[in-house]
Each structure stands twice: as structure tokens, then as C-alpha cells.
Amino acid sequence: MIRVISEVGSINKAAELLNVSQPTLSKKVSRLEHKINMELFSRDSAGMAPTEAARFLLREGDELRTQLSIIERRLELMANKVGGVVRIGVGPIISQIMLPKVLLDFSEQNYQFRVSVVTLSQQALLNQLRQSEIDIAIGPFSDDEIPDEFSVPLCTSDKIVAAVREGHELASQKVISLQDVVRFKSVLPNIPKSLGQQISARVQRTSLEPDILCENYSTAKSIVANSDYITAGPETLFRQEFASGELAQLEFQTEVLWQCKCLVKPEILLSPIVKEIVAIFSQYMLPHDR
Numbered sequence: 001m002i003r004v005i006s007e008v009g010s011i012n013k014a015a016e017l018l019n020v021s022q023p024t025l026s027k028k029v030s031r032l033e034h035k036i037n038m039e040l041f042s043r044d045s046a047g048m049a050p051t052e053a054a055r056f057l058l059r060e061g062d063e064l065r066t067q068l069s070i071i072e073r074r075l076e077l078m079a080n081k082v083g084g085v086v087r088i089g090v091g092p093i094i095s096q097i098m099l100p101k102v103l104l105d106f107s108e109q110n111y112q113f114r115v116s117v118v119t120l121s122q123q124a125l126l127n128q129l130r131q132s133e134i135d136i137a138i139g140p141f142s143d144d145e146i147p148d149e150f151s152v153p154l155c156t157s158d159k160i161v162a163a164v165r166e167g168h169e170l171a172s173q174k175v176i177s178l179q180d181v182v183r184f185k186s187v188l189p190n191i192p193k194s195l196g197q198q199i200s201a202r203v204q205r206t207s208l209e210p211d212i213l214c215e216n217y218s219t220a221k222s223i224v225a226n227s228d229y230i231t232a233g234p235e236t237l238f239r240q241e242f243a244s245g246e247l248a249q250l251e252f253q254t255e256v257l258w259q260c261k262c263l264v265k266p267e268i269l270l271s272p273i274v275k276e277i278v279a280i281f282s283q284y285m286l287p288h289d290r
Contacts, residue, residue, distance in 0.1 A: 001025065002040060010048065038051070040054040086136065087115075088118075088136045088138070090120075093237070096237065098138075122145075135265075141259075150263045152288045155262070157257045158236050159235050164224060170248075187210055188231060189215045225246055235249075262285060
């Protein structure tokens with residue numbers, strides 16, 4: 001109520017947007033002002049402007065709404081396995097490697113609840129998990145990036161390899177250095193912080209800025225198969241193309257690992273329906289000791 005009036009500056013417009021009558025809204029504002037013994041709006045012929053008290057309530061209200069949302073979500077998930085939705089957030093690579101298998105496994109069971117999935121950046125996953133906008137986050141987190149408030153039931157890792165088309169100048173080398181990658185145009189996704197630290201430790205005075213920034217590996221593989229571009233990622237991503245000979249696999253002289261972890265709030269992990277989803281992911285990930 002306070003937010004809408006502050007935004008439109010008119011009790012009549014606010015009442016219309018809030019779908020209440022103007023007298024009803026005016027009475028609610030007056031009762032609230034009487035209760036806190038302070039004016040929330042200054043009123044003149046130009047309309048209504050929020051006072052410092054109203055601005056304070058709006059600032060604090062954002063945090064209160066977040067906390068209420070978290071409480072409601074925890075109660076909802078604690079109920080049972082019937083009904084409800086488990087909200088899963090994954091990084092771009094997980095959405096292409098593991099998620100299709102997990103969703104297929106889910107579809108083959110007669111669960112009485114639903115799942116929703118969003119693909120987000122690493123930082124967005126942490127933010128949305130913290131605010132209970134998602135229930136499970138699976139992405140390229142390193143241990144030092146994970147807040148203590150989260151449980152980490154599962155983890156996985158994979159060797160990073162490069163891929164080029166057959167006939168590419170590098171195809172016959174089989175083993176290359178990270179410096180070799182920067183000699184050619186590349187199509188790569190955003191590099192997670194944990195992976196970037198590994199690469200930085202091995203490549204000095206060299207930038208791994210891609211010519212094409214692309215999170216979709218289907219697109220990246222198509223570009224590489226039809227050009228002299230090079231790409232790199234977890235070995236699992238290219239298994240089919242390596243087996244068919246469409247792409248040539250290049251190992252790095254020094255091993256670079258892509259790491260992925262499953263993050264859940266401890267109290268949310270107690271929910272039966274969240275446990276079920278984590279159990280499905282556990283078929284493709286390993287237990288983590290945290």
C-alpha cells in the first residue's frame with residue numbers, strides 16, 4: 001500500500017491499482033499513521049509524497065518480505081510429498097550435461113509433486129538460494145565460495161579438454177598447452193571463478209577472452225565443427241562428438257578440473273520432496289563431506 005502510493009503519488013491512482021475504493025485506502029493509511037503516531041505522506045494539491053517514515057518502512061519492508069517468503073517456503077516444503085513444487089537452479093553446463101538425465105528420471109516416477117528449473121549464473125544461484133527463490137542450486141562452486149549457511153550434499157568434477165574439428169592445425173597434436181588455445185579464435189562460455197583461478201595459475205600474461213562468448217555448447221560445437229575455432233569444456237560434453245570423429249579431443253599438458261556442487265539450506269534438505277530430488281541427482285554426483 002505504501003509503496004504503490006509512493007510510486008504514483010496519488011491516493012486515487014493507488015486505489016485503482018490496488019483494486020480498492022479510494023475511501024477504504026484513505027482509511028487504511030489514516031489508521032496506520034494513527035497507530036505509529038507519524039505521518040507517512042505529505043499531502044498537497046500536487047498529490048502525496050512519502051515522508052522519511054514511509055521511506056524507512058519501504059527499506060525495511062524489503063527484508064521483511066524476504067524473511068516471510070523464506071518462512072512460508074520452509075513450511076510448504078515441510079508438509080509432505082503430495083503437491084507443491086521443488087524449485088531447482090542450475091548452471092549452464094549442468095543444464096546440458098546432467099539435467100536432461102535427472103528430468104527423465106523424474107518423469108519416469110509417479111511423483112505427486114512438480115519441479116521447476118531455471119538456468120542461472122553462479123552468483124545468481126547463490127543469491128536466489130539465499131532468498132529461498134530456489135530450493136536447490138547446482139553449479140560450479142568452489143569450497144571457499146560457499147557460505148556456511150548452505151549444506152553441500154553432492155559434488156562432481158570432470159576434466160577440461162579442448163575440441164577442434166578434424167583437420168584443424170591442432171588436431172594431430174593431441175596434447176596442447178593453455179597458451180595454444182589463445183593462438184586461435186575461440187568460442188567459450190563464461191569461466192567460473194574457481195576454474196578461472198586454476199587457469200590463471202597456469203597461464204601467465206595471457207588472456208583467455210573468447211572471440212564468441214556462448215553458454216550453449218550445442219551452438220559452440222557446431223561452430224567448431226565448421227570452422228577453425230576452438231572450444232573447451234568438461235570432457236563429458238563432447239563424448240558423442242569425439243566418438244563419432246566429428247571433433248578431435250585435445251588434452252591439456254596440465255590437468256584443469258571443472259567442479260560442480262549441489263547446495264541446499266540444511267532445513268530445506270529435511271523436506272521429503274527435496275530429498276527425493278537430491279536422491280535423483282545423487283545418481284550422477286558423489287557424496288560431499290560437508
